[in-house]
Amino acid sequence: MATTQSRTLARVMLLPSVTLLLAWMIVPLCMTLYFSFLDYNLLIPGDNEFVGLLNYEFFLTDPAFVESFFNTLLLVGGVLLITLTCGIALAILLDQAIWGRNYVRIMVLAPFFVMPTVSALVWKNMFMNPVNGLFAHLANWFGVAPIDFFAEMPLLSIVLIVSWQWLPFAALILLTAIQSLDREQLEAAELDGAGPFSKFYYLVLPHLSRAITAVILIETIFLLSIFAEILVTTSGGPGYASTNITYLIYTQSLLQFDVGGGSAGGIVAVIIANIVAIFLMRLIGKNLES
Amino acid sequence: MGSINLKQVTKSFGDVNVIKPLDLAIKNGEFIVFVGPSGCGKSTLLRMIAGLEDTTSGTIEIDGQDATNMPPAQRGLAMVFQSYALYPHMSVRANIAFPLKRAKVDPKVIDEKIAAAAKILNLTDYLDRKPGQLSGGQRQRVAIGRAIVRQPSAFLFDEPLSNLDASLRVNMRLEISELHKSLATTMIYVTHDQVEAMTMADRIAVFNGGIIEQVGTPMELYQKPINRFVAGFIGSPKMNFIDVSPKHGDPTHSLGVRPEHLKVTTEKGLWRGTVGVVEHLGSETFLHVNVEGVGTLTIKDHGDCTLQYGDTVNLTAPKNKILHFDANGQTIASLSWQ
Numbered sequence: 068m069a070t071t072q073s074r075t076l077a078r079v080m081l082l083p084s085v086t087l088l089l090a091w092m093i094v095p096l097c098m099t100l101y102f103s104f105l106d107y108n109l110l111i112p113g114d115n116e117f118v119g120l121l122n123y124e125f126f127l128t129d130p131a132f133v134e135s136f137f138n139t140l141l142l143v144g145g146v147l148l149i150t151l152t153c154g155i156a157l158a159i160l161l162d163q164a165i166w167g168r169n170y171v172r173i174m175v176l177a178p179f180f181v182m183p184t185v186s187a188l189v190w191k192n193m194f195m196n197p198v199n200g201l202f203a204h205l206a207n208w209f210g211v212a213p214i215d216f217f218a219e220m221p222l223l224s225i226v227l228i229v230s231w232q233w234l235p236f237a238a239l240i241l242l243t244a245i246q247s248l249d250r251e252q253l254e255a256a257e258l259d260g261a262g263p264f265s266k267f268y269y270l271v272l273p274h275l276s277r278a279i280t281a282v283i284l285i286e287t288i289f290l291l292s293i294f295a296e297i298l299v300t301t302s303g304g305p306g307y308a309s310t311n312i313t314y315l316i317y318t319q320s321l322l323q324f325d326v327g328g329g330s331a332g333g334i335v336a337v338i339i340a341n342i343v344a345i346f347l348m349r350l351i352g353k354n355l356e357s
Numbered sequence: 358m359g360s361i362n363l364k365q366v367t368k369s370f371g372d373v374n375v376i377k378p379l380d381l382a383i384k385n386g387e388f389i390v391f392v393g394p395s396g397c398g399k400s401t402l403l404r405m406i407a408g409l410e411d412t413t414s415g416t417i418e419i420d421g422q423d424a425t426n427m428p429p430a431q432r433g434l435a436m437v438f439q440s441y442a443l444y445p446h447m448s449v450r451a452n453i454a455f456p457l458k459r460a461k462v463d464p465k466v467i468d469e470k471i472a473a474a475a476k477i478l479n480l481t482d483y484l485d486r487k488p489g490q491l492s493g494g495q496r497q498r499v500a501i502g503r504a505i506v507r508q509p510s511a512f513l514f515d516e517p518l519s520n521l522d523a524s525l526r527v528n529m530r531l532e533i534s535e536l537h538k539s540l541a542t543t544m545i546y547v548t549h550d551q552v553e554a555m556t557m558a559d560r561i562a563v564f565n566g567g568i569i570e571q572v573g574t575p576m577e578l579y580q581k582p583i584n585r586f587v588a589g590f591i592g593s594p595k596m597n598f599i600d601v602s603p604k605h606g607d608p609t610h611s612l613g614v615r616p617e618h619l620k621v622t623t624e625k626g627l628w629r630g631t632v633g634v635v636e637h638l639g640s641e642t643f644l645h646v647n648v649e650g651v652g653t654l655t656i657k658d659h660g661d662c663t664l665q666y667g668d669t670v671n672l673t674a675p676k677n678k679i680l681h682f683d684a685n686g687q688t689i690a691s692l693s694w695q
Contacts, residue, residue, distance in 0.1 A: 251442035254429075259430070259455050259507075260456055261455070269444065270444060
């Protein structure tokens with residue numbers, strides 16, 4: 068890529084794929100933006116009139132929006148908290164020289180390969196079901212009344228299911244980071260009189276800061292758009308107790324056939340995602356630079 | 358205080374005996390160097406003394422106390438690692454303070470000790486930097502600083518200079534030697550570099566295959582090596598070995614002559630050969646002479662040597678500088694160094 072000629076050639080060769088990717092992103096975004104200004108309901112055929120910001124007004128003043136906004140934050144925050152704390156613990160455990168370590172590592176990774184709908188169904192019917200679920204049986208065995216998870220704590224239940232899915236991802240990234248920690252540093256700390264907790268706090272945790280940042284950023288992107296787990300388990304209920312922004316947009320556009328309102332919600336979701344991204348980069352992005 | 362006694366110490370990983378039963382007494386205030394080729398067990402022994410490796414059998418006594426199963430922090434030893442092992446997220450000050458804080462020393466005392474150590478090691482201007490912003494030599498000094506503030510009964514160095522470039526290595530060698538003179542604390546120093554061993558040590562222990570071949574002062578090892586291995590390991594360039602066919606009544610199997618004791622002579626010498634590669638170092642010249650039936654001999658000649666490739670030369674050496682080895686490679690004392 069040294070000469071002008073080869074550089075020009077490279078640009079020409081890249082052009083088709085870049086154009087395609089750009090169109091792939093820009094066209095749906097523009098169409099969503101366009102629809103969000105129309106009175107466009109599939110149940111009311113006829114002229115799709117331009118209504119300005121009316122769709123946005125309806126979406127943002129809907130009481131369900133505020134609730135689902137906080138649900139989204141709780142869902143993302145809760146899953147991050149659980150996957151990071153358990154992920155660090157699991158990574159430390161998997162780093163030890165335990166018998167059959169390689170098999171354990173593969174087993175730990177397994178949940179990540181299960182499709183979200185499948186894992187949600189398994190959790191819903193085999194674990195959290197108040198009559199036949201494993202937890203219900205356990206509760207009966209101890210003589211306690213079983214918990215009806217999706218009725219009593221719908222959002223927490225979904226947080227648990229999603230955490231179970233994302234734990235392997237966090238644990239794996241943190242494990243590779245832990246493995247790159249210089250053993251001599253730990254030995255030096257041992258000679259300096261540091262116990263296991265000081266070693267963790269002063270050496271392991273600072274060493275993991277970059278991996279933790281990566282996990283937070285990547286997981287946030289995916290967790291903002293959690294959908295399948297909600298649809299399969301609670302369908303957003305009871306009421307709006309487990310509805311997040313993504314699910315709210317789905318109910319708007321596909322259950323109420325309001326394409327305009329759904330599009331406005333979509334644009335709002337894009338803006339929220341960007342705000343979260345900027346906020347995160349400001350907060351922890353400096354960890355990625357070295 | 359800082360005397361360390363090793364009694365019948367062994368170490369094995371599974372079936373492999375890394376350290377065979379070994380005795381060594383390290384005196385208080387002594388600078389002892391463990392030297393040997395890689396994989397000879399010298400680093401393992403150091404780590405056993407530090408408490409980073411378990412001892413398979415035998416006892417390690419520190420200041421007369423059995424420390425074989427003591428945790429590392431309680432042994433009162435400080436170690437400087439090959440990779441320096443500085444804590445990368447902490448400033449130099451926090452690095453040096455780390456062992457003191459773990460020992461719950463009064464913050465005022467910590468500040469004084471850091472200031473004192475920084476002064477000795479020329480680190481005063483760098484106390485607020487992170488290790489990543491320091492050069493190799495400075496990092497090395499921080500690692501030493503972290504060791505000296507603990508006032509250990511002995512310092513353990515694990516190949517501390519092998520990550521530095523040649524000129525810096527010479528400087529740090531001097532600094533460590535000076536530090537030993539001023540602190541007068543026991544130091545155990547592991548290296549594979551015989552130059553470091555010769556220049557710094559009060560005593561050298563030469564390791565080979567999990568055993569100590571010989572312990573002695575640098576000059577003892579140089580002048581009176583007890584076997585072929587020690588003779589070949591100590592001294593640079595390496596000693597020349599010449600195999601001889603054993604004669605009746607003479608147990609000599611091979612001869613050893615150091616390059617600096619071989620002389621080029623005009624008279625009929627002991628060997629005759631043609632000059633191969635000539636290496637001019639300015640102050641001295643290394644000649645590689647091919648002698649028929651013997652092989653290549655290295656000769657250390659003076660700097661203004663004018664011999665060239667292909668010249669034929671006669672070589673000789675003083676009788677009392679030639680070592681005689683028997684069939685097992687042991688030095689025959691009655692025939693060598695009379």
